[in-house]
Amino acid sequence: MNAKRKSIWLFVAMIVCIPLITFSIARWYESRIKALPYYGKDAAKITSFNFMNQSGKNITEKSWSGKIVVVNFFFSHCPIICPKMIRNLKMVQEAFVDDSMVLINSLSVDPVRDSVERLTKFASEYGIKTEGWNLLTGDKAEIYHLARKSFLVTATDGDGGAADFIHSDRLVLLDKSQKIRGYYDGTNVQEVKQLILDIQKLREEN
Template identity: 45%
Template sequence: MYRIVFLISSSLLLLLGCSRQNAAVLPYYNTPDFTPHFISVAAAKDSVPHTIANFSCIDQNDKTITQQDVEGKIHIANFFFTACGSICPKMMSNLKTTYDQYKNDPSVVFLSFSVTPWRDSVEKLKAYAENNEISTGNWHLLTGSKGDIYKLARTSYFAEEDLGFSKDSSEFLHTEHILLIDKSKRIRGIYNGTLQLETEQLAKDIAALKKE
């Protein structure tokens, strides 16, 4: 009897352990419809061709930030503007909570692209960072070409509710989505930045990616 109980208990623990391991495996996203692909890192090299495109923007410290600054690192991207009074304050506040857990980690980079770059100058971004207690280590508030930022958001990050299919570049971009990108610049997570539970999950998923 004791042997049977032991075997059953051992089996349950094994199943629970497997479930926890599976829960920590993050999917890959290759298309704008965000169909998840649960595959190995090795398999992703051939079966997930979509990666974040090259970019060049200026951050709040007047420093040029490009894809080279996230090469071989995990990065988190979102889209905001300094004058936003609706979703952005909540999204940025929630994201800061996640950032605070990784602000001293050089392997993790946060990129917040302005969707009103014609208004959000370097000076405005710097003031925004100071007013919101955003330190300047590895969180870059970015401005640059509107066309480049909108194209990057819609065709690389698949950032909008409409999933980037057909919007013209002149249509205003406004989204609460936060994207998690792995060291190979592949999309591994999408989160509603206005929800605290989602940004808490983002923090956990960053930790999972760091173990890959």
């Protein structure tokens, strides 16, 4: 009787475990092997730009050439969403701290107040390692055009004027050809962990 019960329990365990194992393998394949999609019209590249980082250095699209880039839009006086995004982006930087191929670029949507000096102070306040992480300021209209037309982080219309405002929690992943390969909720730790996995995947692409 005991042997029969053991056989039954073994059979039940197999019935339960096999689907779980299959599901786990499928998830592993999806997260590690399956190629990342392309986003944007015809997988277009990011348009040209010219901004200044917290060190007073000009950063253009050429600065991103051959790099895997994570982009977000923020402003230094943001009280809730931006601090969460910055803390989560620090996880990304720590994961690739010795990898010069991976860059983080945070573009200010309030460039009038976010001067180079203000961004330098912000980096210090949040313990941001500025090597490999640009906090960018520049012409508001240019930043907003890039946010809407290249990075597609908002569906709202606007001209980048004084009354225009964009606030997004999206993290945008660009590959080495400056094409969008992923969007992530920058306030969600699990999505940021997935971003880290996807960066590793892009590093292995030809």
